[in-house]
Amino acid sequence: KEAETQQKLANVVVLATGGTIAGAGASAANSATYQAAKVGIEQLIAAVPQLGQLANVRGEQVMQIASESITNDNLLQLGRRVAELADSKDVDGIVITHGTDTLEETAYFLNLVEKTDKPIIVVGSMRPGTAMSADGMLNLYNAVAVASSKDARGKGVLVTMNDEIQSGRDVSKMINIKTEAFKSAWGPLGMVVEGKSYWFRLPAKRHTMDSEFDIKTIESLPDVEIAYSYGNVSDTAYKALAQSGAKAIIHAGTGNGSVSSRVVPTLQALRKDGVQIIRSSHVNAGGFVLRNAEQPDDKYDWVVAHDLNPQKARILAMVALTKTNDSKELQRMFWEY
Numbered sequence: 001k002e003a004e005t006q007q008k009l010a011n012v013v014v015l016a017t018g019g020t021i022a023g024a025g026a027s028a029a030n031s032a033t034y035q036a037a038k039v040g041i042e043q044l045i046a047a048v049p050q051l052g053q054l055a056n057v058r059g060e061q062v063m064q065i066a067s068e069s070i071t072n073d074n075l076l077q078l079g080r081r082v083a084e085l086a087d088s089k090d091v092d093g094i095v096i097t098h099g100t101d102t103l104e105e106t107a108y109f110l111n112l113v114e115k116t117d118k119p120i121i122v123v124g125s126m127r128p129g130t131a132m133s134a135d136g137m138l139n140l141y142n143a144v145a146v147a148s149s150k151d152a153r154g155k156g157v158l159v160t161m162n163d164e165i166q167s168g169r170d171v172s173k174m175i176n177i178k179t180e181a182f183k184s185a186w187g188p189l190g191m192v193v194e195g196k197s198y199w200f201r202l203p204a205k206r207h208t209m210d211s212e213f214d215i216k217t218i219e220s221l222p223d224v225e226i227a228y229s230y231g232n233v234s235d236t237a238y239k240a241l242a243q244s245g246a247k248a249i250i251h252a253g254t255g256n257g258s259v260s261s262r263v264v265p266t267l268q269a270l271r272k273d274g275v276q277i278i279r280s281s282h283v284n285a286g287g288f289v290l291r292n293a294e295q296p297d298d299k300y301d302w303v304v305a306h307d308l309n310p311q312k313a314r315i316l317a318m319v320a321l322t323k324t325n326d327s328k329e330l331q332r333m334f335w336e337y
């Protein structure tokens with residue numbers, strides 16, 4: 001009987017990378033003061049025995065870090081392992097446990113480069129497992145539920161936090177002290193309740209199977225950096241980033257990716273020197289940068305990041321630059337992905 005149910009259940013691999021979902025604090029009252037990336041994957045899985053009713057689950061510890069320390073090499077390593085598993089006949093879905101600080105970056109990266117329609121779910125938690133009202137158990141349960149469901153296939157990389165199913169492309173960490181931390185300007189794709197997914201909309205942007213990018217052909221990622229804008233901003237950071245070898249600079253602009261008149265001449269000069277200038281916005285609820293609206297992008301040969309926040313724009317720029325250094329092609333990619 002047991003063998004029979006095992007056969008019917010989907011096979012889900014949980015790749016662990018660290019973060020608060022693997023965090024531990026000194027007391028149950030420590031919801032915010034704790035060490036991330038302490039608990040191993042076997043212990044995380046064992047803490048939620050109900051996972052066994054959803055899927056045949058096995059875990060792999062890919063790394064054990066807080067996600068603010070993730071490097072491009074870490075991204076490539078994780079991306080390659082996901083691709084290997086996705087190619088394997090006996091894997092139906094993949095879950096990645098991840099720190100929440102850069103979870104949105106990893107989810108978007110995988111969404112761009114994984115050539116599979118199998119569910120890939122990235123999940124984290126806002127409280128360590130040692131805290132009262134820890135959210136990691138349910139988030140992981142929901143992630144495995146979505147990863148093992150057939151109706152999650154072909155929807156791109158997904159994020160399950162706080163009972164919502166979000167598109168890995170759109171979702172962003174909007175607040176760092178609530179369990180309701182992950183939001184998308186365009187709304188969640190669905191909900192997961194008691195292990196069942198309920199879908200409401202589909203991603204419109206190119207991803208996974210429909211993407212022109214493939215982790216298997218990416219050997220390394222170019223240096224793309226972000227410069228933050230504000231009143232009285234100077235051009236020091238932009239110049240320093242270019243000098244240190246950045247192939248593109250994401251302008252984390254105010255409002256509609258606007259650029260201070262104090263910085264415009266520097267950005268023009270950097271573009272002439274071959275650095276790609278990509279205008280994004282750091283407004284909190286979701287930027288929306290229009291071409292030639294605040295700045296004459298055609299004239300300056302700059303790119304706009306569309307609705308991608310600066311950290312997501314960095315991910316797409318890196319992946320895009322592995323294919324082209326043509327600004328028109330980059331702009332096309334920023335509209336399509």
Ligand SMILES: NC(=O)CC[C@H](N)C(=O)O
Pocket residue numbers: 018019020021036065066067068098099100101102124125126127
């Ligand atoms: N809630 C979290 O996961 C934050 C912990 C840590 N800064 C990380 O991103 O890994």
